[in-house]
Amino acid sequence: MTRISATNCFHCELPIKGAAPCFTVIEQQQQPLCCFACKAVCEAIHAHGLDNYYHYRSSAAQRPSPETVHYQHLDKATIQATFTRDISAQQRCSTLIIEGIHCAACIWLLENTLQSLPGVTAATINFNHHTATIDWDSSATRLSDIFTAIHQIGYQAHPYSPEQQDEIFKRESKLALRRLGVAGIGMMQVGMFAIALYAGDFQGISETLKQLLRVFSLLVASVVLLYSGQVFFTGAWRSLKNLSLNMDVPVAIALGGAYIGSVWGTWHPASAVYFDSIAMFIFFLLLARYLEMRSRNKQLTGVRQSLLPKLCKRLLDSDGQRQYELLALDDVQTGDRLLIEPGEIIAADGFVIEGRSAVNEAAFTGEFLPVNKQLDDAVMAGTINGDGHLIINVAATGQQASLSIVQELMTRAREDKPRIARMADQTAQYFIAVVLLATVISGGYWYYQDSSMVLPIMLAMLVVSCPCALSLATPAAMAISNNTMRTIGLLNSSSHVLEQAATIDQVIFDKTGTLTLGKLSIASSVMLGKLVPAECLVIAAALEAVSEHPIAKAFQQQGQVIAMASESNISTGNGIEGVVNNSRYRIGSLAYCQRWNSNPLPTFTPQSSNQLTVYLCDEQQWLACFSLYDELRPSALATVDALKKQGVAVSILSGDSSAAVAEIANTLGIKTFSKGLSPEQKLQRIEQLIDQGKRVMMVGDGINDMPVLAAATISVAMNNASDLTRIQADALLLADNLQVVSTLINHSTKTRRIIRENIIWALGYNAIALPFAACGFIPPYLAAVGMSASSLLVILNTLRLSKLQ
Amino acid sequence: MDSLFILIPVALVFCGLAIWAYLWAIDNGQYDDLDKEAFRILFDDDKPATKHKHDE
Numbered sequence: 001m002t003r004i005s006a007t008n009c010f011h012c013e014l015p016i017k018g019a020a021p022c023f024t025v026i027e028q029q030q031q032p033l034c035c036f037a038c039k040a041v042c043e044a045i046h047a048h049g050l051d052n053y054y055h056y057r058s059s060a061a062q063r064p065s066p067e068t069v070h071y072q073h074l075d076k077a078t079i080q081a082t083f084t085r086d087i088s089a090q091q092r093c094s095t096l097i098i099e100g101i102h103c104a105a106c107i108w109l110l111e112n113t114l115q116s117l118p119g120v121t122a123a124t125i126n127f128n129h130h131t132a133t134i135d136w137d138s139s140a141t142r143l144s145d146i147f148t149a150i151h152q153i154g155y156q157a158h159p160y161s162p163e164q165q166d167e168i169f170k171r172e173s174k175l176a177l178r179r180l181g182v183a184g185i186g187m188m189q190v191g192m193f194a195i196a197l198y199a200g201d202f203q204g205i206s207e208t209l210k211q212l213l214r215v216f217s218l219l220v221a222s223v224v225l226l227y228s229g230q231v232f233f234t235g236a237w238r239s240l241k242n243l244s245l246n247m248d249v250p251v252a253i254a255l256g257g258a259y260i261g262s263v264w265g266t267w268h269p270a271s272a273v274y275f276d277s278i279a280m281f282i283f284f285l286l287l288a289r290y291l292e293m294r295s296r297n298k299q300l301t302g303v304r305q306s307l308l309p310k311l312c313k314r315l316l317d318s319d320g321q322r323q324y325e326l327l328a329l330d331d332v333q334t335g336d337r338l339l340i341e342p343g344e345i346i347a348a349d350g351f352v353i354e355g356r357s358a359v360n361e362a363a364f365t366g367e368f369l370p371v372n373k374q375l376d377d378a379v380m381a382g383t384i385n386g387d388g389h390l391i392i393n394v395a396a397t398g399q400q401a402s403l404s405i406v407q408e409l410m411t412r413a414r415e416d417k418p419r420i421a422r423m424a425d426q427t428a429q430y431f432i433a434v435v436l437l438a439t440v441i442s443g444g445y446w447y448y449q450d451s452s453m454v455l456p457i458m459l460a461m462l463v464v465s466c467p468c469a470l471s472l473a474t475p476a477a478m479a480i481s482n483n484t485m486r487t488i489g490l491l492n493s494s495s496h497v498l499e500q501a502a503t504i505d506q507v508i509f510d511k512t513g514t515l516t517l518g519k520l521s522i523a524s525s526v527m528l529g530k531l532v533p534a535e536c537l538v539i540a541a542a543l544e545a546v547s548e549h550p551i552a553k554a555f556q557q558q559g560q561v562i563a564m565a566s567e568s569n570i571s572t573g574n575g576i577e578g579v580v581n582n583s584r585y586r587i588g589s590l591a592y593c594q595r596w597n598s599n600p601l602p603t604f605t606p607q608s609s610n611q612l613t614v615y616l617c618d619e620q621q622w623l624a625c626f627s628l629y630d631e632l633r634p635s636a637l638a639t640v641d642a643l644k645k646q647g648v649a650v651s652i653l654s655g656d657s658s659a660a661v662a663e664i665a666n667t668l669g670i671k672t673f674s675k676g677l678s679p680e681q682k683l684q685r686i687e688q689l690i691d692q693g694k695r696v697m698m699v700g701d702g703i704n705d706m707p708v709l710a711a712a713t714i715s716v717a718m719n720n721a722s723d724l725t726r727i728q729a730d731a732l733l734l735a736d737n738l739q740v741v742s743t744l745i746n747h748s749t750k751t752r753r754i755i756r757e758n759i760i761w762a763l764g765y766n767a768i769a770l771p772f773a774a775c776g777f778i779p780p781y782l783a784a785v786g787m788s789a790s791s792l793l794v795i796l797n798t799l800r801l802s803k804l805q
Numbered sequence: 806m807d808s809l810f811i812l813i814p815v816a817l818v819f820c821g822l823a824i825w826a827y828l829w830a831i832d833n834g835q836y837d838d839l840d841k842e843a844f845r846i847l848f849d850d851d852k853p854a855t856k857h858k859h860d861e
Contacts, residue, residue, distance in 0.1 A: 104848070216813055
């Protein structure tokens with residue numbers, strides 16, 4: 001249940017300042033709404049009879065975008081072919097990826113809405129992957145209607161054609177789940193037999209019954225070992241073929257040894273069987289691996305495969321009439337003329353041949369404000385068009401485009417990255433070498449003493465020294481720690497994050513979108529005329545309501561929801577003119593206002609020279625001057641302080657060349673910072689540090705950060721990062737709170753301590769047990785109990801990591 | 806105790822059935838989304854009131 005106060009929007013729960021602009025009746029009550037987009041979505045939900053969504057949801061909906069979207073092009077069969085397959089003559093099955101899913105109630109809302117549409121026979125949404133599978137009847141509905149229905153309830157649907165990688169992930173994950181489940185059921189069954197056998201050892205049991213239980217344990221354990229456990233054997237074989245020892249080698253030796261020993265023991269009543277330990281060990285190891293795989297796949301959730309649009313609009317000249325055709329990005333060639341509409345992602349590198357617009361290049365340069373583009377200016381693939389229409393002449397596509405160059409840089413950086421040896425793996429390698437040596441030596445000794453004892457003694461040694469506990473030590477700790485970090489909003493896709501974070505010497509932040517929120521806010525306003533600040537803000541918000549420019553968003557954020565200005569006219573790169581309450585106003589740059597208002601600007605002292613200023617005036621007088629700035633993340637200062645206390649150096653590498661970098665470094669108390677760096681220069685800086693033996697953590701969000709993220713010891717991407725960056729980073733910060741970075745370092749220290757404890761315990765147990773086994777002193781049941789107990793103890797100790805402090 | 810000679814093999818049969826059912830469920834796509842089903846049971850109690858849900 002969500003509680004909504006009188007001044008919050010019923011749909012998106014954002015606060016409404018002043019009187020609500022619109023209402024709708026839900027559950028016999030007038031509900032306030034912050035904007036007409038929210039009202040439309042809310043009423044669409046109501047019309048489907050799905051009001052319960054508002055009870056079910058656990059977090060507020062995203063504020064829907066007011067623009068209308070046209071999906072007609074999706075009705076073309078050639079375009080549908082990429083994500084739709086035919087079930088029968090009329091029946092189609094389409095896969096979409098849906099943006100805006102934030103809680104389980106969204107799934108309920110979407111499924112019920114889709115299923116209530118005429119012509120839709122089945123619809124399922126996958127919460128894991130944010131994909132929708134829809135069966136529909138092409139004679140009863142059109143695909144564009146389905147897309148529109150999704151848009152009406154406040155979500156964005158995109159065609160989804162799974163790439164090979166996704167298919168592989170899916171298959172892997174299914175196979176892992178099968179193996180895990182079989183190991184789990186087998187473990188329970190063998191465990192039950194084992195309890196009977198242990199009880200029998202103490203209370204007495206008939207030999208035939210004991211034999212029967214052992215044979216059946218053998219049967220079940222064989223299934224578990226051959227089906228679920230085969231991954232360890234294939235992994236070990238692959239590693240040995242490459243002349244290296246990975247963790248699978250000791251696991252395979254232990255499993256193999258314990259299994260052969262137990263099979264032999266099944267027909268030698270005096271010796272022990274370890275089938276229960278084998279099944280349990282396989283289950284726990286597979287569980288740890290499965291959890292790790294799941295958190296890695298989670299990072300890919302909701303990621304659209306490509307940053308670039310799949311379709312572009314190519315201009316055709318027919319009889320002087322301007323028309324465009326849709327064509328796939330792959331078919332675009334150099335020299336083609338593409339139409340780029342407002343808000344679209346530019347699909348190829350090229351030059352503007354017509355139109356003016358402000359293009360957001362933040363992803364490449366870190367530069368926060370859009371860059372004005374007009375005739376002959378170059379635009380890059382992957383940047384986002386602002387308010388104006390552009391026609392570009394394509395100069396480079398595919399491999400030659402600037403986006404591919406950054407990606408290539410990143411691949412190179414990652415290949416150069418030194419491999420980090422894993423602590424536990426190394427320990428296990430030495431350990432396994434020592435055990436094998438000891439086993440061979442004592443085997444040789446017993447061969448001369450009593451040759452009938454050679455096999456039982458060697459098996460006992462292999463079994464007792466089974467590095468179960470040792471091999472569980474790291475993966476179990478990683479699985480639990482990763483899960484704990486997830487609860488506070490950090491998703492680790494690589495297991496080395498938690499193992500290495502404690503050793504980090506230096507944390508490097510990107511500025512825009514990482515240390516700052518990446519959007520403008522009003523820092524201060526100076527009144528130049530007779531109006532009070534509140535009145536000026538209302539006028540400014542009304543004027544800016546027509547624009548998608550970051551400056552306009554700053555005024556819209558103020559929440560003053562009023563009617564839009566009428567007769568508004570956007571002058572790209574300058575400002576906006578419009579009529580509010582029957583008076584005409586201009587808002588924008590000083591020059592733009594001065595061109596219209598010839599009165600001299602009153603003298604005043606601006607708050608800060610580095611901030612962006614916007615003027616508001618009418619024809620006769622100056623009204624206000626607003627200073628805008630990119631606000632710091634609320635958690636930035638506390639994070640930098642916490643990191644410094646942990647003895648970690650902090651610095652900023654920014655692509656932004658403005659003085660704002662120095663100002664922010666100053667505010668946060670960061671002494672080392674560099675500004676105006678290209679992706680190559682950023683990469684050089686990091687590589688220098690790493691060459692000096694420093695361990696570097698990079699926190700960033702832009703495409704220009706991709707190469708540095710790949711080169712850094714640990715990379716963390718912000719949640720608002722571009723999809724490509726998100727996929728490449730070692731960890732993804734889901735929470736808006738930067739302090740998670742410093743928590744990560746603390747938790748990593750703790751994880752390392754627990755792993756070390758686990759290893760010491762496992763080695764200690766083995767150091768004591770091995771000599772006794774070599775002498776033949778260990779009774780069979782004690783060996784089995786000791787083996788299981790040492791693994792359980794490791795698991796219990798590891799569970800301490802599920803708490804943060 | 807003779808009954809055990811029947812009961813233990815029977816247990817094994819049940820174990821086999823459990824594994825078969827589990828693998829069937831995976832192939833049937835029932836484990837495709839481990840996050841959704843936990844919530845689903847909370848939602849489906851009250852059916853949408855106004856419009857009839859399309860049944861397949």
